[in-house]
Amino acid sequence: MASQKIRVGIPRALLYYKFFPMWTTFFEEIGAKVIVSPKTNKILKDVAVSIAPDEDCYSTKLYFGHVMALKDKVDYLFIPRFSSGGFGKGHEKNVSCPKFIGLAEVLRSVFPDLPEIIMPYFSTAKNNHGKMKFLKYCFSIGSKFTKNPFKIRTAIKKALRNQKEHYQHIQINVDELKKWERSEIVLNETPNLEEGDAPLKVAIIGHSYVLNDPYQSIGIMNKLTIHGVDYITSEQMPRQLIERQMDYLESNMYFEYEREIIGTVMHFLESKTIDRILHLIIFSCGPDSIGGELASRFSRRKPEIPLLQLVIDEHTGTAGTNTRIEAFIDMLRRRKNIKEKEEKIKIRRKIECL
Amino acid sequence: MPITFPHFGSLTYVFEILLRELGQNDLIVPDKPSKRTAELGTRYSPEFVCTPFKITLGTFIESLERGATVLGMGGCNAYCRFGYYWPVQKLILEDLGYDFRFIPIDYEDPIAILRTLKKESDGYNYLKVFRALQITWVKNRFTDLVDKLLNKYRAIESIKGTTDRVAKKAFRTIVETKGMLNIRRLKKTLPKMFEKEIEIDKSLDPLKIAIIGEIYVVFEPALNVDVHRRLNDLGVIVETPASLRRFIDIGYKLNPFLKLHREVSVKIAQPYLEYRCGGEAQESIGDTIYYKRKGWDGMVHLYPFTCMPEIISRSILPQISKEYDMPVLSLVVDEQTGAAGFQTRLEAFIDLLYRKREKDKERKITKKSTKQNVTIQSVYGG
Numbered sequence: 222m223a224s225q226k227i228r229v230g231i232p233r234a235l236l237y238y239k240f241f242p243m244w245t246t247f248f249e250e251i252g253a254k255v256i257v258s259p260k261t262n263k264i265l266k267d268v269a270v271s272i273a274p275d276e277d278c279y280s281t282k283l284y285f286g287h288v289m290a291l292k293d294k295v296d297y298l299f300i301p302r303f304s305s306g307g308f309g310k311g312h313e314k315n316v317s318c319p320k321f322i323g324l325a326e327v328l329r330s331v332f333p334d335l336p337e338i339i340m341p342y343f344s345t346a347k348n349n350h351g352k353m354k355f356l357k358y359c360f361s362i363g364s365k366f367t368k369n370p371f372k373i374r375t376a377i378k379k380a381l382r383n384q385k386e387h388y389q390h391i392q393i394n395v396d397e398l399k400k401w402e403r404s405e406i407v408l409n410e411t412p413n414l415e416e417g418d419a420p421l422k423v424a425i426i427g428h429s430y431v432l433n434d435p436y437q438s439i440g441i442m443n444k445l446t447i448h449g450v451d452y453i454t455s456e457q458m459p460r461q462l463i464e465r466q467m468d469y470l471e472s473n474m475y476f477e478y479e480r481e482i483i484g485t486v487m488h489f490l491e492s493k494t495i496d497r498i499l500h501l502i503i504f505s506c507g508p509d510s511i512g513g514e515l516a517s518r519f520s521r522r523k524p525e526i527p528l529l530q531l532v533i534d535e536h537t538g539t540a541g542t543n544t545r546i547e548a549f550i551d552m553l554r555r556r557k558n559i560k561e562k563e564e565k566i567k568i569r570r571k572i573e574c575l
Numbered sequence: 576m577p578i579t580f581p582h583f584g585s586l587t588y589v590f591e592i593l594l595r596e597l598g599q600n601d602l603i604v605p606d607k608p609s610k611r612t613a614e615l616g617t618r619y620s621p622e623f624v625c626t627p628f629k630i631t632l633g634t635f636i637e638s639l640e641r642g643a644t645v646l647g648m649g650g651c652n653a654y655c656r657f658g659y660y661w662p663v664q665k666l667i668l669e670d671l672g673y674d675f676r677f678i679p680i681d682y683e684d685p686i687a688i689l690r691t692l693k694k695e696s697d698g699y700n701y702l703k704v705f706r707a708l709q710i711t712w713v714k715n716r717f718t719d720l721v722d723k724l725l726n727k728y729r730a731i732e733s734i735k736g737t738t739d740r741v742a743k744k745a746f747r748t749i750v751e752t753k754g755m756l757n758i759r760r761l762k763k764t765l766p767k768m769f770e771k772e773i774e775i776d777k778s779l780d781p782l783k784i785a786i787i788g789e790i791y792v793v794f795e796p797a798l799n800v801d802v803h804r805r806l807n808d809l810g811v812i813v814e815t816p817a818s819l820r821r822f823i824d825i826g827y828k829l830n831p832f833l834k835l836h837r838e839v840s841v842k843i844a845q846p847y848l849e850y851r852c853g854g855e856a857q858e859s860i861g862d863t864i865y866y867k868r869k870g871w872d873g874m875v876h877l878y879p880f881t882c883m884p885e886i887i888s889r890s891i892l893p894q895i896s897k898e899y900d901m902p903v904l905s906l907v908v909d910e911q912t913g914a915a916g917f918q919t920r921l922e923a924f925i926d927l928l929y930r931k932r933e934k935d936k937e938r939k940i941t942k943k944s945t946k947q948n949v950t951i952q953s954v955y956g957g
Contacts, residue, residue: 274886274889274890276880276881276886276889276907277886277890302849302850304654304850314652316653316654318654318883319654319655319852319853319854319856319883319884319887320852320883320886320887322654322850322852322887323848323852323856323884323887323888323890323891326847326848326849326887326891327887327890327891330847330890330891330893330894331890331893331894333894342849342850344850470662471662471665472650472658472659472661472662472679473652474659475652475653475658475659476659504623505623505881506623507625507656507881507883508656510621510622510623510624510625510656510881511621511624511656511659511663513621514620514621514624514663514666514667515662515663515666518663518666518667518670521670532622
């Protein structure tokens with residue numbers, strides 16, 4: 222029986238990292254076999270870079286590679302044309318990168334021999350799609366796999382619940398953030414520390430498809446942990462803090478996922494509770510070119526927390542990044558030592574005064 | 576308080592008209608972007624932001640040096656980066672130490688346009704502001720018309736340079752004409768002016784090429800290395816379907832009998848790119864099919880480096896080019912684009928088009944003759 226199941230392929234890139242619980246559960250529940258492309262590796266990257274349009278950003282190029290990896294193994298490809306999602310305040314205005322909308326059609330046009338692409342278009346911003354439209358899409362997709370509407374209904378319910386749980390699992394609340402700042406809890410991997418050393422606090426910010434893909438982010442998280450850094454990612458930041466920071470901006474930041482990035486930078490520049498911010502930028506990413514400039518201009522105005530921006534593309538080598546990261550961490554340690562020394566001197570002076 | 580705005584090809588006249596109609600006569604009309612403008616803009620811009628950002632920033636810096644204090648700029652809440660140009664440019668210019676104020680105009684929403692214009696006008700009420708906007712959009716129709724005539728007559732004129740002179744005169748007439756009746760009369764007088772004053776070479780059978788792509792690149796001759804003139808000099812009639820009127824021409828929008836060209840081309844583009852994704856992505860695709868149906872010879876597709884929506888259309892255009900047998904030349908433009916490289920590619924493209932046209936003609940003739948042969952054979956039975 223298992224071999225008769227219809228196979229649906231989901232490329233492990235871009236929005237997959239945001240919505241994978243919803244997508245995989247939905248397709249599995251309606252009786253399809255979900256095949257996710259393998260994790261990004263060197264071969265996949267080489268294929269991707271050679272076939273993708275030259276001007277696309279690195280992440281989009283990788284998407285092409287993931288689709289190629291799936292091409293011959295599946296009956297359907299699931300590439301939603303996603304503009305903006307979520308229900309509630311703010312979503313009626315904000316959109317995401319236009320490439321997400323065009324991606325499915327570009328793939329269909331560049332490679333006519335692809336299996337059939339399931340490409341629902343969803344936008345709460347410009348087309349006022351609501352819950353009804355969402356259900357309609359779910360049912361029209363579901364009817365390709367099963368004739369039982371109740372099965373689809375339970376699938377939708379389960380998918381949404383899983384997605385919600387995923388969000389709750391990732392995003393922390395304000396209390397947890399404060400605990401993390403005081404080094405009471407560890408959010409990600411435990412930093413590799415010698416006894417007595419305090420961990421360095423670093424915020425790593427970037428798009429979710431960069432942070433969650435070790436190949437794209439050149440394994441930066443791992444390297445930092447080995448060097449004794451306790452990090453938080455922009456994905457984990459509490460939404461309410463980000464939304465509050467967004468109100469300080471002069472104009473509405475309408476790129477949905479760029480809000481996270483700028484909001485995190487602005488929050489930490491204001492609260493000054495960490496040692497450094499590390500911004501991972503993908504080369505020729507449109508929203509990042511704006512967001513990165515905003516972040517760097519803001520940090521120049523509030524220079525207490527340094528900001529390091531790393532631009533990543535397909536030619537980025539590991540050796541170069543290693544050197545930069547080591548230098549980055551050495552500098553952090555020195556900065557911290559100097560600060561501690563200064564404080565000690567201050568205290569000593571106070572004692573002398575007594 | 577001198578007001579300035581970015582240089583935007585022939586639309587510079589439109590912005591000038593709008594501000595003059597609003598009673599703002601203290602204007603600093605921006606200079607045509609030069610090498611220095613691009614250099615200034617690039618020096619202070621983010622690394623891989625699209626080229627229009629750099630050029631407009633450079634223009635603003637030059638205008639601020641000339642004494643401007645108020646900068647007018649479009650802003651929107653759409654898919655493209657353009658809506659976030661002004662907040663970033665503001666930060667950059669502030670860091671450079673200039674004293675200024677931005678007027679962002681949300682051009683996607685007609686009511687927001689009116690509201691902003693009222694605030695910036697010389698104490699006008701809404702009716703007067705609307706009237707000013709109306710004059711602007713009607714005049715915008717004529718600047719589009721002059722552009723079209725210019726790009727047509729320049730290719731077939733017998734004495735080089737006359738069309739440019741006439742076009743310049745025509746633009747100034749549009750700016751200076753007052754009163755709605757007089758303005759409406761321009762619809763007839765402008766084409767007559769071109770017809771009368773320019774001698775054309777009637778023996779020519781020129782190629783026809785449409786230039787599509789991102790609106791700023793298509794309109795700004797300083798950025799696109801003056802593609803229109805280059806093609807005209809090669810003896811090709813050129814047309815640009817892109818227009819600012821899709822945002823400001825409320826008259827066309829309200830009139831049920833008229834349709835903006837954009838609506839037509841977006842509808843044609845539906846099977847290939849169903850939903851709007853910012854910029855002129857859908858229009859570029861739709862126009863390619865539209866001009867093929869009209870019987871034109873080829874398309875030149877221009878877009879700035881790292882433009883998000885145009886990369887989408889650029890990736891889909893090869894398929895359309897193949898399906899509809901319509902040659903498309905896609906060209907990336909940025910501040911480092913060299914004129915010589917452009918010229919060579921355009922010349923090669925046009926050579927190809929001439930050859931294609933001859934081949935098509937031959938094919939038609941052979942088709943006809945084979946048909947005749949068949950009929951003759953059928954008559955004589957053998």
